[in-house]
Amino acid sequence: MTKPSISKGTRDFLPEDVAKREYVFGTIKNVFKKYAFQPIETPSIEKLSTLTGKYGDEGDQLMFKVLSRGEKFKKAVNEIKSVDSISESLFSEEALRYDLTVPFARYIVQHQNELTFPFKRFQIQPVWRADRPQKGRYREFFQCDADVVGSNSLLFEVELIQIISEVLNELKLDDFVIQINNRKILAAIVQISGEEKNFTLITTIIDKLDKIGPEKVIAELQNSQIGYKCVKLFNEIFDLSASNSSLIDWLELNLKDSEIGQNGIKEVKSIFNYLKHLNLSSNCKLNLTLARGLNYYTGSIIEVKLKDSNIGSIVGGGRYDELTSIFGLKDVSGVGISFGADRICDVLNERNLFPASVSSNVDLLLVTLDDADVNALKLASYFRENNVSTTVYPSGAKLKKQIKYANLNNIPYVVFLSKESSMEGDLELKNMHTGEQTFMNKKEILKKIQN
């Protein structure tokens, strides 16, 4: 018998892990709720026709596809003309959710008559990508998304940035930097240098700046036959000093003849003006080289990193004007963010930032010197009715073993029971942290534990 194991890139979670994850998810969810975002859920399995082509070629390759079953499988086999003609798509009509945004766009279109706009939703569910596993990257991981659709007000960009700040402050990740850019600015730079047809290629290359540095980015732009003017503009941007106002000055000078550029500048300025009044500017930074991989963004783009960590982006997002039009519904602007909860958990672990209270789940163990009987169960019921998480050691195992059980499970209180114990009289209570042992009745014990 070989030892069982799990699939590459997936994880089992022990009770302590789950408690930690719930702390992170709970923090994010509470903030979403305060900002009046409402929960929705979509299926794990979507039709391939919904997902294919929405994430680029790489996305299509990394998608977990579901194998057709039974008659459908047989039909596919019968359609085979030669072995060379066999492709993955022959055997699959469904795939696992790759992100929460595309299913959300599908959801908006399908349920448009049941929703009121602007619709603010949040969604906390797992997604699956067959990426090569590495630090902070898993094949099954949770996204925590908040989006507003049906309004082009920049107010919602601001609300989402408020949410990011509030969550990361609550989690004590105070070295966060919210980088902000606008796709309209990137579009304008590409447009005025006559490279509109290469927009996607250029943003893909620019996106590598953090990984490979400015020189290699410039070299790659040149190698990809991007014209001199465009390369020169990006070269200038890389050389600009970091202050927001110097970046804005440069933009106003260089994009003065581009209408889309002017719109982008106006949006960025307006957002930073809001942030200043809400005292949020200190963690926010305009970053003209931020491009973000996903092509559906059309306006603001947002990416959050931690200064003192190499875990990569922990929140990302942006505005998309055309996402629902791929499903037939036009003119619905949306803006959203996505927290990478798994990476956030990893950082909190590394930095030891989980509150101590997160790890203890059970309050009380009833130690049974003889086998547990109905009296032990009744006493347990008394504590449970009063919301004390209680467990009964089932058989009269050695005292040492039962005490060890309490210690290994971080149980703070123990009550000793034997056949002679009167459930209405005094019982012996042990505080496992201090070692203190006292006799008291069940009401007094309850009071002690509840304090």
Add this chain to the structure above:
Amino acid sequence: MTKPSISKGTRDFLPEDVAKREYVFGTIKNVFKKYAFQPIETPSIEKLSTLTGKYGDEGDQLMFKVLSRGEKFKKAVNEIKSVDSISESLFSEEALRYDLTVPFARYIVQHQNELTFPFKRFQIQPVWRADRPQKGRYREFFQCDADVVGSNSLLFEVELIQIISEVLNELKLDDFVIQINNRKILAAIVQISGEEKNFTLITTIIDKLDKIGPEKVIAELQNSQIGYKCVKLFNEIFDLSASNSSLIDWLELNLKDSEIGQNGIKEVKSIFNYLKHLNLSSNCKLNLTLARGLNYYTGSIIEVKLKDSNIGSIVGGGRYDELTSIFGLKDVSGVGISFGADRICDVLNERNLFPASVSSNVDLLLVTLDDADVNALKLASYFRENNVSTTVYPSGAKLKKQIKYANLNNIPYVVFLSKESSMEGDLELKNMHTGEQTFMNKKEILKKIQN
């Protein structure tokens, strides 16, 4: 463009649906926690070698298998010798979780050195089965499982029955009946009639009693060449009066020569004795025809139905002595239950049993007679900091439209803002339920909403 749609047997959940589901999951989870069960999670995707053969042929067919990708897919194609030799297993090494029990057994074996036994765990996660969708049956649905492993104490059967009662009482599903049987009793009946080799076949037929009635069950047993003695015993059982004591009398008479039968009777009597002392017997019933489809059960079996509903089983479970031995770890007895949370949600919906508080998520809408500005955001922050779920209408749309927005979203309070409003002075508040409109400052508004 075709209208987008979702995969057969899957569901989208609107905010109200999610709130209702959270009410059910939350109720179950709180009870699990009071009984000191600890949360774990396992991956959605497991190796096929872990899952195959654990759920019978039907299970293997209904499993959602993951299509191999990239090189693995190409390798599989290269191995094809003739079209006739192509089977589903050629293209798949992984599948979606089919239940929570087998992954849990795998987890126990893999993490045995990190756990302390008896280990009480709960797990609330989705599972996938490509069943034909019908009322109360979905292809993606949640199971809420609680199991104890590493102890053969019947105390845990009793705790699980306590949990079932407590959850269903809290959900006000008071017509529940907890049916209890023991596989040892079924084994004894089969054994004394010399049909040991047909045990699985017989339990599968007996399991249909509710659906097809006693006469057809008897006929099917006879058609399957089950011997006279066995058929006669089951015929007698079908004719027995319903009281627990008459069933026990019959068992003691008929199984007196079977050691395994005596053990089964002893266990059942012991459990019912506990239940009597805990005042739980009135909802519990011994049912000698209860067999349960899953073959890993070896002792107690439990199934819960509602008297006044045809939704089928809403909780099921039992004891298994050999589950971890399929993964190489022997002598670890376990017992567990699984709540069918989706069916429970369906029944609560049908019976209108969700509390009214479940459907309202947002407390306050700031109506903006002019476009929302930074003052509106600051006022929203004030309420959010005080845990009032607040949303701002972004643009100065018509008053009627904004009021309608509040109504459609069940928002109970509205504050009217214009360019002239002083956030520190009196503001107009409307109670959307009573229609009452009053002027008060933000502190007074906060107090009013919090009450």
